[in-house]
Amino acid sequence: MQSPIDGIFDEAENCYLKPEELQAIGHYVVSIAERMSAYRALRDRELELIQQAADQLELEMPGVETAVLERAIKNGMLTLRHCGMAMLLNDPNFVQKRLLNWLKDSIELHQAQGADAAFFGLMKQQLQQSLNAQQMALLEPFLTQVETVIPAQQKEEMLTIAGIF
Template sequence: MYPEIRAILDDAEERYLRLEEIVALKHHVSSLAQRLQVYELLRDNEIAIFQPIADQLLVTFPQHKQETIERALKNWLGTLRYCAMAMLLNNPMFLQHRLLEWLTDIIQVHQTQGIDTTLYQFLITRLPEILAEEQMALLQPFLAQVEQAVMGTCSAATVPA
């Protein structure tokens, strides 16, 4: 459940909501409807989002095996799905616990830092072609959270031990 909605309802468990709580609840419910719309757009346009990215990656990284690029694409398909769910839930901790704890390890193990960094750049260029500015603004904090984790992994991978 939305943490903000849960907090409002928990606080008013044995009483009616106060006016300011009702206003806040209406805001969160309205936001949830907007977030659900973005979630559905991402779900329904997943192929339209990622096919051009896949094509660009094959051109950008001809020296890499197709399997390596496919693995990175699968990871990022999952990443966008997790970002969408975290955005829907409005819960950055969901993203941290469900995705980022394993994604950074996968990137390091498979040594796909360059592909992943480029794929992320292609993704943030592609998404505004699918989402309106206000929709992108709902998703952006979660993409930034992933970027910070992935770029940290990529930086750590390039620093000599």
């Protein structure tokens, strides 16, 4: 696995960097302090925000088996950690290569889409409350990648006579 910035450095042995490559390195360097700050905030608040999301999940899904809820929480925690590392590295390939295929298979294997989707939504709510807007903006692209694998939580539709005809 190679991040975009690594690819630039690998090409440096063949020729000098192009202006757009220098610009990419400059952006990476300028934003590293912000990304490190956001990563620290995730690391320091992880237990609190995961616990709050887990408590809410139990309230919203009282009839679901504990093992299903625990798996959804573990998947959420792993997702958050992978997204945090991808944000720190500024590398969308990190999430794609290290998380998405495994997560998709896990969700399908255990047939717990509802619990995973619910927990992911609750976790995102907690993140929005725990992180500042700048930190959330850095993390959001990686969470969006995960949304391609975790199905949106389905709201139960009420069956009406009008809906039948």
